[in-house]
Amino acid sequence: xxxxxxxxxxxxxxxxxxxxxxxxxxxxxxxxxxxxxxxxxxxxxxxxxxxxxxxxxxxxxxxxxxxxxxxxxxxxxxxxxxxxxxxxxxxxxxxxxxxxxxxxxxxxxxxxxxxxxxxxxxxxxxxxxxxxxxxxxxxxxxxxxxxxxxxxxxxxxxxxxxxxxxx
Numbered sequence: 683x684x685x686x687x688x689x690x691x692x693x694x695x696x697x698x699x700x701x702x703x704x705x706x707x708x709x710x711x712x713x714x715x716x717x718x719x720x721x722x723x724x725x726x727x728x729x730x731x732x733x734x735x736x737x738x739x740x741x742x743x744x745x746x747x748x749x750x751x752x753x754x755x756x757x758x759x760x761x762x763x764x765x766x767x768x769x770x771x772x773x774x775x776x777x778x779x780x781x782x783x784x785x786x787x788x789x790x791x792x793x794x795x796x797x798x799x800x801x802x803x804x805x806x807x808x809x810x811x812x813x814x815x816x817x818x819x820x821x822x823x824x825x826x827x828x829x830x831x832x833x834x835x836x837x838x839x840x841x842x843x844x845x846x847x848x849x
Contacts (some may be wrong), residue, residue, distance in 0.1 A: 685688065693803070694804045694805070694806055694835075694839060695800065695803050695804065695805045695806070695810055695841065696805075696806050696839065697800075697805055697806065697807050697808060697823065697827075698811070699788075699807065699808065699810040699811065699815045699819045699823060700792050700808070700811035700812065700813050700815055700821065702788060702792065702819070703765070703784070703811075703813040703815060704745060704783075704784060704787045704815075707774065708743060708744050709744070709745045709747065709780050709783060710744045710745070710746055710747070710770075710843060711746075711747050711748075711749070711779075711780055712746060712748045712749070712764060713749060713750065713751050714748070714749065714750035714751075714754070714838055715750055715751050715752035715754070715783055716736050716754055716761065717729050717732050717745055718750075718752055721752055721754070722752075722754055723754070724754070724756055724757065724760055726759075728741075730761070730763065733763055733764065733767050736767065736818050738767050738768055738771050739771055740771075740774045741768050741771040742771045742772075742773075743773050743825070744771075744772050744773060744776065745766070745773055745774045745776075745782045745783055745787070746768055746771070746775045746776070746783075747771040747776055747778055747779055747782065747783040748761060748765075748775065748776070748777050748778075749777065749778055749779050749782075753849060767796070769770075774787070781816065783817045784816055785816050785819070788815075788816060788818065788819040788822060789818070789822055792819065792822045792826055793822075793826070794822055795826065797826060797827065797829075798829050798830070799828050800827055800831055801830045802830070802831075802832045803830075803832055804831075804832050804833045805827055805831050805833065806833070806834075806835045806836070806837065806838070806839060806842055806848060807820060807823055807824070807834065807836050807845070808837075808838065809836055809837045810838060810839060820836070824834070824845060824846070828846055831846065831848070832847075832848050833846060833847045833848065834846040834847075
């Protein structure tokens with residue numbers, strides 16, 4: 683008896699969000715709490731001196747997530763000072779945690795895909811991955827593909843959950 687790969691013959695396209703995961707080695711954090719006086723206040727003079735002492739070239743090609751993990755009020759100019767120093771070197775700068783940065787990168791990357799290649803196609807959004815693909819990415823790809831796809835499923839070809847089917 684000949685074995686037949688019905689999944690390969692079905693014309694289903696597998697979409698793996700993990701392939702869009704940013705290079706984790708390039709993600710770096712800048713936590714403002716490290717620059718607070720007594721863990722509460724940002725002093726302009728001290729902050730400017732601290733920024734001047736940083737070797738910003740170390741951020742070359744990096745994805746920089748700027749945030750404050752302390753419960754402190756950070757003036758808007760402080761965020762601006764960091765960006766003014768890091769922008770010539772960093773590949774991307776986001777105000778937020780590294781997780782926020784990853785979510786934003788997914789939104790931007792997925793928005794740039796050519797959706798015409800998925801027109802009237804049956805698509806499975808792969809469910810298993812080795813990297814922590816944020817749930818937001820599943821939401822984004824569904825919003826992007828729904829207008830053009832014939833159907834969208836979640837999971838693996840052997841076990842899927844129907845998400846959308848064009849009527």
